[in-house]
Amino acid sequence: MSDQRTWIKNPLAVFTANALDASGGIVIQGQKIVELLTAGQQPSQPVDHIFDACESVLLPGLINTHHHFYQTLTRAWAPVVNVPLFPWLKKLYPVWARLQPEALGLASRVAMSELLLSGCTTTTDHHYLFPQGMEEAIDVQVDVVRELGMRALLTRGSMSLGEEQGGLPPEQTVQSGEVILRDSQRLIDRYHQRGEGAWMQIALAPCSPFSVTTDIMRESAQMAQREDVRLHTHLAETLDEEQFCLKMFGLRTVDYLESVGWLSDRTWLAHGIHFNDDEIRRLGAAGTGICHCPVSNMRLASGMCPTRDLETAGVPIGLGVDGSASNDASNLMYEARQALYLQRLKYGAEYVTPERVLRWATRGSAKLIGRDDIGQIAVGKQADLALFKLDELRFSGSHDPIAALLLCGAEKADRVMVGGKWRVIDGEIVGMDIKSLISRHRKAAAALIANL
Numbered sequence: 162m163s164d165q166r167t168w169i170k171n172p173l174a175v176f177t178a179n180a181l182d183a184s185g186g187i188v189i190q191g192q193k194i195v196e197l198l199t200a201g202q203q204p205s206q207p208v209d210h211i212f213d214a215c216e217s218v219l220l221p222g223l224i225n226t227h228h229h230f231y232q233t234l235t236r237a238w239a240p241v242v243n244v245p246l247f248p249w250l251k252k253l254y255p256v257w258a259r260l261q262p263e264a265l266g267l268a269s270r271v272a273m274s275e276l277l278l279s280g281c282t283t284t285t286d287h288h289y290l291f292p293q294g295m296e297e298a299i300d301v302q303v304d305v306v307r308e309l310g311m312r313a314l315l316t317r318g319s320m321s322l323g324e325e326q327g328g329l330p331p332e333q334t335v336q337s338g339e340v341i342l343r344d345s346q347r348l349i350d351r352y353h354q355r356g357e358g359a360w361m362q363i364a365l366a367p368c369s370p371f372s373v374t375t376d377i378m379r380e381s382a383q384m385a386q387r388e389d390v391r392l393h394t395h396l397a398e399t400l401d402e403e404q405f406c407l408k409m410f411g412l413r414t415v416d417y418l419e420s421v422g423w424l425s426d427r428t429w430l431a432h433g434i435h436f437n438d439d440e441i442r443r444l445g446a447a448g449t450g451i452c453h454c455p456v457s458n459m460r461l462a463s464g465m466c467p468t469r470d471l472e473t474a475g476v477p478i479g480l481g482v483d484g485s486a487s488n489d490a491s492n493l494m495y496e497a498r499q500a501l502y503l504q505r506l507k508y509g510a511e512y513v514t515p516e517r518v519l520r521w522a523t524r525g526s527a528k529l530i531g532r533d534d535i536g537q538i539a540v541g542k543q544a545d546l547a548l549f550k551l552d553e554l555r556f557s558g559s560h561d562p563i564a565a566l567l568l569c570g571a572e573k574a575d576r577v578m579v580g581g582k583w584r585v586i587d588g589e590i591v592g593m594d595i596k597s598l599i600s601r602h603r604k605a606a607a608a609l610i611a612n613l
């Protein structure tokens with residue numbers, strides 16, 4: 162990595178996700194931010210490059226804390242456009258069971274490209290489908306992450322509770338606990354990087370209470386503790402799920418989570434909608450994080466995450482786009498806009514500000530995945546940045562540049578830097594042939610639903 166110094170000079174506005182002032186811009190050296198400048202201030206040492214950001218709003222790179230990349234192959238699929246979660250899953254499982262490595266590679270490339278273009282520099286993915294031929298699904302995703310130059314926390318998802326044992330997924334989509342744990346260990350040993358500046362990390366992610374056994378939940382928690390990796394699952398997404406837990410385990414969702422050793426600050430949960438006051442208090446006391454996925458929650462009519470109550474109780478909040486069969490876009494700026502408006506309905510305009518929502522999408526999301534080196538603009542943090550120009554028609558006449566990003570609907574970054582390297586320049590991903598990708602991905606999507 163080059164140690165050259167770059168000054169991103171005099172941005173139109175900066176959102177640092179903290180109280181620091183960087184109105185004169187920032188200096189980057191190698192992979193890190195080394196200096197924050199106030200208006201009119203010059204860098205303390207000579208720089209090799211200057212990027213004039215006077216037309217750009219500068220943000221920390223956004224961090225996506227929930228996705229299912231493979232679902233880009235089943236976006237807006239007519240049979241599931243108008244159904245809630247359980248029938249949606251029942252209809253989609255047999256389609257997803259046909260997934261093969263090449264299609265997963267294309268789907269991951271598409272999802273990550275969309276994310277990157279929306280200003281996202283770190284993403285997670287929750288991949289929980291391993292039908293025959295897909296044993297190395299996560300390895301396929303690792304290659305794509307490296308190709309795109311993003312940071313990723315890939316979660317080794319799993320399903321082990323098939324229909325015959327009272328679960329929701331069909332038998333052909335579930336694996337034995339032994340296979341899941343062996344592969345989880347292999348992936349941690351092979352790919353998980355530790356410490357500051359990590360590019361690739363692995364977490365363990367049994368899918369949801371209705372698709373995994375209690376054994377795999379317990380054993381994943383034990384492995385995560387032993388290996389010091391994070392835990393992720395869907396929880397409290399719908400009332401169907403709550404009913405399932407009561408019937409199957411005799412427990413509400415948070416009691417179930419606690420009973421399997423997951424109520425801790427190692428865990429972050431996707432959705433987190435249906436909690437009572439006592440559960441919110443316990444989640445806060447444990448430091449368990451919640452990834453808010455507003456678009457998916459609206460599309461599946463699942464409900465609304467109680468973000469303010471959770472935050473007040475001490476629960477870290479992040480943002481996620483969720484899988485593309487329930488969003489169906491992988492655009493984190495768009496997601497932030499939806500979060501702003503949805504949450505205002507419950508908590509009012511004074512509390513749910515653009516700054517708060519951008520904090521969820523940056524520093525809050527970083528906390529969910531256990532990182533302190535990304536998600537903020539500050540000296541010593543990784544140089545993961547998104548720059549948005551406000552020169553499109555939609556911004557014309559706007560005044561507050563940070564508010565304009567969300568209120569006027571920014572959806573495409575002009576420049577994105579990950580670890581000191583430009584990955585998006587002039588709104589295009591460096592080295593990516595998007596037209597060819599779309600053409601191959603479309604064919605794979607058509608093949609997946611052919612002759613069902």
Ligand SMILES: Nc1nc2[nH]c(O)nc2c(=O)[nH]1
Nearest residue numbers: 229368369372395457484487
């Ligand atoms: N929104 C989603 N919820 C889920 N629960 C589950 O078990 N799988 C999913 C999913 O793919 N999306």
